[in-house]
Amino acid sequence: MMTTILLMACITFFTRYLFLHKALPFKVGPKMQQFLSFSAPAVLTAIWVPIVFINEEGVNLNLSNPYLSAAVLAIIVAYKTHNIYYTTLFGMGLFLLLN
């Protein structure tokens, strides 16, 4: 089991370190850089939206889904306040109330 864990550690570290290695046979051009500038909103959204919409039975678009109404509130608070603490507090608050 430790061997598997060590090999897994090598893989995750490899994926994190590879493009921070100095000598690479290519350069990231300005167009590529522009493309990559969208990676943070793209990946983070691709992680949180399925948490909101997918449950054990599949996709749930119903407004009675507590994840959905709490997410809507969190989006409004995030948009208005730009504050991570308020957003999490109000989002979680409504979520726990409904759940």
Next chain:
Amino acid sequence: MRKALLKGFLDMLPLCLAVIPWGILCGSLAIQNGFSAFETQAMSLLVFAGSAQLVAIELMAGNTPLLTILFTTLIISSRHFLYGLAIRHKVINQPLRWRLPISFVLTDELFAFSHHPKAYRTKIRLTYALSAGFSFYIAWNLWTLIGIIAGTMLPDLTHLGLDFAIAATFIALVIPGIKNLASLITVIVAGVSATLLKSSGFELWLVCAALLAMSAGYFTFRLTAKEEH
């Protein structure tokens, strides 16, 4: 320097708290599946990748062949290639003694704090990033330890719906960053395609959804930039 350390810790704090359910689950799930306490903690200390760990625990418990486990780990971790590429120009001129620890803690969470144009470029900002990155590392290992100790005593917190916490923090990180049509399109395409791909059971859903969304954002950016000229 001290301020940078403190700010890194405080900025990461909500995310450290939001992963409590997953950290605890990682610890208790491993124990329930026959891992020793040492192996469980070693996994969080060395692998330090929540989703990869949770999937691997299930696979290892099911006696899945080693190569399958490693390949799955690579697929789940492949989004980190994007993170490295995206911050490369900011970090690459720093000596290895900074780049190594930064890459070790380059999680989704730390990457979310990497968008500032000057991020990683000065000693202060590197200190800030390492403080944020390693406070998340310590928190993750602490939650794992609690999961190990609690074992089966605690209910599965992710089923209580506490997994919403991570969604809420990511909403807080993403929404204020939507400043133009291109970033709005990116977010919409990412959300829709991730939901569709994941619910259809496609293994590479996360990376594919991200690449689709980035392409959509990039082309919108090019189109809107042309119109302005």
